[in-house]
Amino acid sequence: MDATEFRRRGKEMIDYVADYLENIQERRVFPTVEPGYLHQLIPDHAPEEGEKWEDLFKDIERVIMPGVTHWHHPQFHAYFPTANSYPSICADILSDAIGCIGFTWASSPACTELEVVMMDWLAKLLNLPEQFLSGDKGGGIIQGTASEATLVALLAARHKAVHDYRKIHPDVKNDEEVAAKLVAYCSDNAHSSVERAGLLGHVKIVQLPADEKHSLRGDTLQEAINKDRSQGLIPCFVCATLGTTNSCAFDNTKELGPICEKEGIWMHIDAAYAGSAFICPEYRYLLDGVEHAMSFNFNPHKWLLVNFDCSAMWFKDTSHVVETFNVDPLYLKHDAQGGSVPDFRHWQIPLGRRFRSLKLWFVLRLFGVKALQEYIRKHIALAHEFEALVVKDDRFEITAEVIMGLVCFRIKGPNEPNEKLLKLINEDGRIHLVPSKINDTYFIRFAVCAKSTESKDITYAWSVITELATGIIENKQ
Amino acid sequence: MDATEFRRRGKEMIDYVADYLENIQERRVFPTVEPGYLHQLIPDHAPEEGEKWEDLFKDIERVIMPGVTHWHHPQFHAYFPTANSYPSICADILSDAIGCIGFTWASSPACTELEVVMMDWLAKLLNLPEQFLSGDKGGGIIQGTASEATLVALLAARHKAVHDYRKIHPDVKNDEEVAAKLVAYCSDNAHSSVERAGLLGHVKIVQLPADEKHSLRGDTLQEAINKDRSQGLIPCFVCATLGTTNSCAFDNTKELGPICEKEGIWMHIDAAYAGSAFICPEYRYLLDGVEHAMSFNFNPHKWLLVNFDCSAMWFKDTSHVVETFNVDPLYLKHDAQGGSVPDFRHWQIPLGRRFRSLKLWFVLRLFGVKALQEYIRKHIALAHEFEALVVKDDRFEITAEVIMGLVCFRIKGPNEPNEKLLKLINEDGRIHLVPSKINDTYFIRFAVCAKSTESKDITYAWSVITELATGIIENKQ
Numbered sequence: 001m002d003a004t005e006f007r008r009r010g011k012e013m014i015d016y017v018a019d020y021l022e023n024i025q026e027r028r029v030f031p032t033v034e035p036g037y038l039h040q041l042i043p044d045h046a047p048e049e050g051e052k053w054e055d056l057f058k059d060i061e062r063v064i065m066p067g068v069t070h071w072h073h074p075q076f077h078a079y080f081p082t083a084n085s086y087p088s089i090c091a092d093i094l095s096d097a098i099g100c101i102g103f104t105w106a107s108s109p110a111c112t113e114l115e116v117v118m119m120d121w122l123a124k125l126l127n128l129p130e131q132f133l134s135g136d137k138g139g140g141i142i143q144g145t146a147s148e149a150t151l152v153a154l155l156a157a158r159h160k161a162v163h164d165y166r167k168i169h170p171d172v173k174n175d176e177e178v179a180a181k182l183v184a185y186c187s188d189n190a191h192s193s194v195e196r197a198g199l200l201g202h203v204k205i206v207q208l209p210a211d212e213k214h215s216l217r218g219d220t221l222q223e224a225i226n227k228d229r230s231q232g233l234i235p236c237f238v239c240a241t242l243g244t245t246n247s248c249a250f251d252n253t254k255e256l257g258p259i260c261e262k263e264g265i266w267m268h269i270d271a272a273y274a275g276s277a278f279i280c281p282e283y284r285y286l287l288d289g290v291e292h293a294m295s296f297n298f299n300p301h302k303w304l305l306v307n308f309d310c311s312a313m314w315f316k317d318t319s320h321v322v323e324t325f326n327v328d329p330l331y332l333k334h335d336a337q338g339g340s341v342p343d344f345r346h347w348q349i350p351l352g353r354r355f356r357s358l359k360l361w362f363v364l365r366l367f368g369v370k371a372l373q374e375y376i377r378k379h380i381a382l383a384h385e386f387e388a389l390v391v392k393d394d395r396f397e398i399t400a401e402v403i404m405g406l407v408c409f410r411i412k413g414p415n416e417p418n419e420k421l422l423k424l425i426n427e428d429g430r431i432h433l434v435p436s437k438i439n440d441t442y443f444i445r446f447a448v449c450a451k452s453t454e455s456k457d458i459t460y461a462w463s464v465i466t467e468l469a470t471g472i473i474e475n476k477q
Numbered sequence: 478m479d480a481t482e483f484r485r486r487g488k489e490m491i492d493y494v495a496d497y498l499e500n501i502q503e504r505r506v507f508p509t510v511e512p513g514y515l516h517q518l519i520p521d522h523a524p525e526e527g528e529k530w531e532d533l534f535k536d537i538e539r540v541i542m543p544g545v546t547h548w549h550h551p552q553f554h555a556y557f558p559t560a561n562s563y564p565s566i567c568a569d570i571l572s573d574a575i576g577c578i579g580f581t582w583a584s585s586p587a588c589t590e591l592e593v594v595m596m597d598w599l600a601k602l603l604n605l606p607e608q609f610l611s612g613d614k615g616g617g618i619i620q621g622t623a624s625e626a627t628l629v630a631l632l633a634a635r636h637k638a639v640h641d642y643r644k645i646h647p648d649v650k651n652d653e654e655v656a657a658k659l660v661a662y663c664s665d666n667a668h669s670s671v672e673r674a675g676l677l678g679h680v681k682i683v684q685l686p687a688d689e690k691h692s693l694r695g696d697t698l699q700e701a702i703n704k705d706r707s708q709g710l711i712p713c714f715v716c717a718t719l720g721t722t723n724s725c726a727f728d729n730t731k732e733l734g735p736i737c738e739k740e741g742i743w744m745h746i747d748a749a750y751a752g753s754a755f756i757c758p759e760y761r762y763l764l765d766g767v768e769h770a771m772s773f774n775f776n777p778h779k780w781l782l783v784n785f786d787c788s789a790m791w792f793k794d795t796s797h798v799v800e801t802f803n804v805d806p807l808y809l810k811h812d813a814q815g816g817s818v819p820d821f822r823h824w825q826i827p828l829g830r831r832f833r834s835l836k837l838w839f840v841l842r843l844f845g846v847k848a849l850q851e852y853i854r855k856h857i858a859l860a861h862e863f864e865a866l867v868v869k870d871d872r873f874e875i876t877a878e879v880i881m882g883l884v885c886f887r888i889k890g891p892n893e894p895n896e897k898l899l900k901l902i903n904e905d906g907r908i909h910l911v912p913s914k915i916n917d918t919y920f921i922r923f924a925v926c927a928k929s930t931e932s933k934d935i936t937y938a939w940s941v942i943t944e945l946a947t948g949i950i951e952n953k954q
Contacts, residue, residue, distance in 0.1 A: 001843055003495045006563035010491035013567050017487070017574035018480045031586055035818040038590035046598045050845035056838075060571065064835075067587030071577050079584070079808065082829075084576040086483035090490045092573050094537065096784050097494035099561040100548050107556070109508055110544030113515035121523045144621065145827035155677055179679060180653040192804040193828055199802070200632055200826070202656060202679045245808060307573050308831055325676070327669040331556065331722060331913045331922065341512040349677070349826060350622035351670055352559075352778075354785055358541075361533075366478055368527035436808045445808065 001053070009053050010093075016060070017089065021072060024452075029073040030432040033066055074450045074457040075431040080245065080273045081379075081405070081449035085305040091362035092307060095355040102353045103345040106334030112341055115142055115357035121364060122300070122312055125279045129291045132314040140314040141347045142356045146272035147193035148349055149297035149313040152321060154197045154237055157266035157294070158182060159324040161236035164264065179203075183228050184237035187216035187251055189244045189438065191270065203237065214247050214400060214438060216240065218255025225263055238267045240293075242286060243274025246436045247400035247408045247445075250274070250286055257292020266294045272311070274404050276303035277380070280373045286403070294320075303379070303405070304372060305451070306359045315347075322346040379405040379448045382458050386446055389462040395473055399441065405448040408436070415442035417472045424468045431461045478530070486530050487570075493537070494566065498549060501929075506550040507909040510543055551927045551934040552908040557722065557750045558856075558882070558926035562782040568839035569784060572832040579830045580822040583811035589818055592619055592834035598841060599777070599789055603755045606768045609791040611819075617791040618824045619833045623749035624670035625826055626774035626790040629798060631674045631714055634743035634771070635659060636801040638713035641741065656680075660705050661714035664693035664728055666721045666915065668747065680714065691724050691877060691915060693717065695732025702740055715744045717770075719763060720751025723913045724877035724885045724922075727751070727763055734769025743771045749788070751881050753780035754857070757850045763880070771797075780856070780882070781849060782928070783836045792824075799823040856882040856925045859935050863923055866939040872950055876918065882925040885913070892919035894949045901945045908938045 001009065041063045070076060072084050102111030119140025120133050132138045143149045162178045172178060179202070186194045188207040198205030206228070208220050225235045238260055240251040253269060260267040269290055275298020277283040290296055297313040300306040315321055325346045337343065345351050364372075383405045390396045390409045400408040410418045422435045422444055435444050446461070478486065518540045547553060549561050579588030596617025600610050609615045620626045639655045649655060656679070663671045665684040675682030683705075685697050702712045715737055717728040730746060737744040746767055752775020754760040767773055774790040777783040792798055802823045814820065822828050841849075860882045867873045867886045877885040887895045899912045899921055912921050923938070 001563040003499045003563070006566070007491060007495050009567055010494070010563070010570070011488045013570045014484060014487035014491065017570060018484050020574055022480045033586050035582060035586070035813045035816050036590070038587060039594050042594060044594075044597065045601050046841040047845050048847055050848055051842045053843065056842050064575075064587045064591065067585070067590060068575055069577055069583065069585040071575075071585070079578070082576055082578050084574070086478040086480070086487070089483070089570065089573045090486055093487070093490045093494060093566060093570060096566045096569050097497055097561070098541075098545055098548075099559055099784060100546055101556070101559050101785060105512060106546065108544070108546040108548070109510050109512070110515060110541045113513070113544060114541065117516050117519060117521075120521070124522050145829045147828045148826060151826065176657040176679075180657065192809070195804045196802065199804070200678070202653075307576060308578060308829060309827075325673065327672045327676070330919075331911050332669070336512045339512050349625060349628065350786075351624045352622045352785060364523040365528045365533050366530065369523050369525050371527055434808050442807075 005053070012057070021084070024070055024073050025075070027065070027070055027073065028429045029070050029075045030426055030429050031067050031069060032429065038063060038067055069432065072450045072452070074453040075461060076449045077446045077461060078432045078434040078449070080447055081303055082308050083301050083303065083305045084307055084451065085363060087362040087366040088305060088307040088359045091358040095358045098355055100355060102355060103351050104332055104334055104343045105336050105341045108355070111355045111357070112344060114361060115344065116341065118357040118360040118364070119312060119314065122360065123314060125369060126275070126287065127284055128296065128314060131316045132296065137317045137319065138315060139318050139342060140312060141344055143297070143311040143313050143348060144309045145311050146191070146270055146297055146299055147196065149295075149311055150193055150239055150268065150270055151197040151200060152313070152348060153239070153266065153268035153295045153297075154184065154201045154203060156321040156324045157184070157237040157268070158201060158203055160266060160320050161234060165234060178234065181232060181234045182236045183233045184239070185221060185224060185235070186239040187241060187244070189214045189246050189249055190239060190241050191245045191272070194239045194270070210249065214244060214249030216251040216256065218252060218259055221256055222259055225259070225265075235263060235265050238265055240267060240269050242269060242271035243404060245273070246438055248274065248404050248406040249400060250403070253289025253292065257289045261292055267292055269293045269296045271296070271298040273299065273302050276300060277376050277404055279369065280376055300360065303376065304363070305367060305375065306363050310356050310359055318342065318347065375451070382448045382453060382455065383407050385455060385458045386462065389459070393466065395469070399438075399443045407446040408443050409446065410441070410443040411469060411473060418442050418444060420472050421465070421469050424472070425465065428464065428468060430464050482530070489534070498561070501547055501550050502552070504542070504547055504550065505906050506547050506552045507903055507906050508544050508546060509906065515540060515544055546909070549927045549929070551930040552938060553926045554923050554938060555909045555911040555926070557924055558780055559785055560778050560780065560782045561784055561928065562840060564839040564843040565782060565784040565836045568835040572835045575832055577832055579832060580828050581809055581811055581820045582813050582818045585832070588832045588834070589821060591838060592821065593818065595834040595837040595841070596789060596791065599837065600791060602846060603752070603764065604761055605773065605791060608793045609773065614794045614796065615792060616795050616819060617789060618821055620774070620788040620790050620825060621786045622788050623668070623747055623774055623776055624673065626772075626788055627670055627716055627745065627747055628674040628677060629790070629825060630716070630743065630745035630772045630774075631661060631678045631680060633798040633801045634661070634714040634745070635678060635680055637743060637797050638711060642711060655711065658709060658711045659713045660710045661716070662698060662701060662712070663716040664718060664721070666691045666723050666726055667716060667718050668722045668749070671716045671747075687726065691721060691726030693728040693733065695729060695736055698733055699736055702736070702742075712740060712742050715742055717744060717746050719746060719748035720881060722750070723915055725751065725881050725883040726877060727880070730766025730769065734766045738769055744769055746770045746773045748773070748775040750776065750779050753777060754853050754881055756846065757853055777837065780853065781840070782844060782852065783840050787833050787836055795819065795824065852928070859925045859930060859932065860884050862932060862935045863939065866936070870943065872946070876915075876920045884923040885920050886923065887918070887920040888946060888950060895919050895921060897949050898942070898946050901949070902942065905941065905945060907941050
């Protein structure tokens with residue numbers, strides 16, 4: 001494909017994409033294919049000679065689309081949203097074309113510098129404490145996912161804890177001796193990625209019981225710390241969640257934070273989903289307590305119209321993460337090193353990195369702050385519309401306070417009818433939902449996801465749910 | 478930006494990209510900006526109201542381009558290539574629009590299934606042993622970077638080693654006791670990411686001396702294993718490199734492999750750059766020994782025309798990595814779980830993942846195998862052209878055998894004139910190179926990188942180098 005053909009085919013793809021996204025509601029939100037469907041539709045080896053664009057292009061509908069779960073379908077209410085917007089797609093085209101690998105400042109100064117400024121723009125939008133901004137010790141970086149951000153924070157905390165401990169106990173022979181005693185905490189409602197970070201980073205993770213609102217409280221943490229210290233363990237890390245995946249609950253960072261500071265423990269805040277809402281002044285109170293955190297993360301690629309991946313992470317003191325990750329071969333050295341501009345490779349798991357800040361730049365400039373705030377508000381309002389429908393029907397109950405764009409609900413009574421209902425909903429295929437469970441109570445999660453979801457889609461979803469539930473409830477009676 | 482505007486702006490971006498890539502040689506390959514240049518060119522906060530496309534669009538040339546290191550410039554010879562092709566850009570547009578997060582099969586079956594088939598296509602192209610293909614225990618996955626692949630392999634090896642050891646020694650009380658004794662090996666020419674994987678995964682990495690061809694040999698490994706075992710350590714992992722970053726040297730996997738098998742050690746092969754060349758039958762011998770590896774990785778995003786990121790990794794037995802990474806919350810469970818199709822989230826560090834196999838599908842189909850082979854051959858031939866120019870000039874020497882597209886050279890004698898030469902080259906800005914160092918010998922790396930690099934660019938580069946070197950060499954005499 002030469003430039004002339006690319007001008008033609010690239011534009012055909014732009015039209016295909018616009019057609020796909022504008023008419024997505026005509027497709028079934030969840031596919032009907034069986035596992036293994038795809039390999040039957042294509043050859044089992046790559047072609048020797050290049051094929052024609054037309055043949056590939058028509059295979060998008062024949063091979064790919066039958067197996068796509070349409071995350072941007074207005075009736076997609078599973079998981080949490082993943083962002084998608086036209087400005088972001090345009091930015092990614094540019095990022096691909098520049099195709100630089102921004103591991104150091106010198107490997108493409110614009111890639112690093114736009115990221116520094118965009119992370120400051122975002123920090124200001126969220127009204128993050130000054131310490132998280134670039135300039136002094138703080139700063140922000142785009143990670144791939146919240147899982148990586150949690151792991152990076154845990155590894156930096158581990159490094160700091162070992163270092164701090166050995167400074168006070170010079171008799172200790174090696175790092176391993178300290179590392180084996182480290183312990184970290186999260187709520188029993190925290191995302192599975194926290195448990196996973198512990199597995200990968202070899203730090204014991206203790207899941208502490210959340211309160212009746214699914215929030216981790218200060219007393220619970222203090223008690224666990226006291227118990228672990230009395231047994232010779234070294235508490236080093238707390239991962240607090242603002243907006244859990246289960247039920248969008250908020251850990252009490254205003255209580256947890258001062259305890260972490262007093263105890264010399266690294267508090268990381270994971271606000272992967274809910275964080276985008278903090279750009280609205282009326283939801284900013286949910287972030288109070290962040291001033292006590294050592295690191296903070298949220299995903300613009302979930303709810304701020306920036307396509308995956310763009311997970312925004314800030315540190316109060318970047319020296320901890322640089323010390324954790326720093327290895328310095330000559331082929332990556334450059335003259336501007338150690339100056340005012342960071343080498344982001346020291347702040348992340350991979351070495352290579354794309355020019356992802358272009359997406360933030362395009363989205364923030366072309367939408368503007370007001371439109372992004374309106375978008376968040378609309379999604380939350382739609383969630384409350386759905387909540388009101390559930391509340392009006394006394395066969396159902398709401399299982400967690402609706403604060404953001406997620407509604408957790410269930411048929412009153414035992415789990416089994418709810419499991420049946422969820423299964424029916426997804427087999428039916430008009431809408432798509434996933435379940436969760438807290439303390440053995442099974443419930444269904446209804447997330448407002450697509451940019452195009454409107455009020456009529458909420459009432460439609462509720463009509464599908466009640467239609468399918470009625471049979472189950474009647475059978476039960 | 479609505480769909481109508483996207484149709485217009487997306488197409489403008491396609492034209493911009495084609496213009497940029499077709500005329501890239503008119504730009505300076507390495508920018509002249511000083512650190513901190515960018516924040517002076519744009520506001521320090523996001524706009525309240527959305528801006529016009531035109532204003533953003535013209536800022537690409539005003540703000541971004543002056544700070545870009547042009548990796549696809551025909552005179553870019555630094556680091557290693559990063560891939561860029563029109564078919565790959567088209568695939569990424571589609572991937573962005575579908576915008577699914579493929580962490581499980583159910584979250585978008587096509588995303589998982591196309592990846593399974595594409596990894597089989599690639600495995601067959603490389604003539605990987607049958608065991609690495611999907612179907613039985615083996616299988617491939619697209620990781621983000623080779624650094625992540627190395628870390629994933631190390632973590633799986635660590636998990637397996639602890640498990641194996643405790644099976645034989647049931648008296649051991651906990652995993653930490655075993656983990657503290659683990660040791661892993663690589664060549665002292667291995668990439669910095671191996672050392673980093675050890676730091677992150679808390680496994681001691683021993684860098685073993687390579688031979689005079691910069692290759693890690695079996696005897697050296699065996700000796701290290703014997704010594705470490707005699708001191709009560711547990712060797713668990715070897716990272717062998719095919720095509721080192723320093724000098725594109727090849728570890729002797731035919732010697733290392735049988736030792737690893739005999740000793741019960743996980744051998745991972747990192748062929749990040751060189752791996753793409755193994756699609757040519759005449760270079761496939763360089764991969765011999767892979768039959769002894771537990772995992773293998775190379776980066777189609779380096780040298781196979783698939784845009785970053787696309788790092789291809791295979792396992793002989795995926796159960797090890799699944800056991801290492803598996804955490805299973807209800808909101809990610811689905812009916813097809815545990816069947817014939819993998820949930821890739823258990824094989825990688827992040828949870829989320831993009832639909833990256835589309836890039837492989839577009840590239841392999843639109844180029845075809847023959848054209849990709851020709852592309853590799855052309856780059857290697859250009860490297861030999863450059864080598865011949867160096868060899869003809871007796872002021873210079875080649876410091877490593879030229880096997881792929883990298884030529885390592887220097888002015889004969891001490892390091893200092895070479896350091897001066899590299900500095901002059903990059904200040905001059907007509908071409909861009911980076912240095913390296915092996916055993917205190919400083920040398921300059923000349924990598925054939927851009928898709929558009931031609932014979933005339935090689936002679937041009939050599940004329941620039943000799944022009945700048947002449948002053949240095951004359952001053953010296």
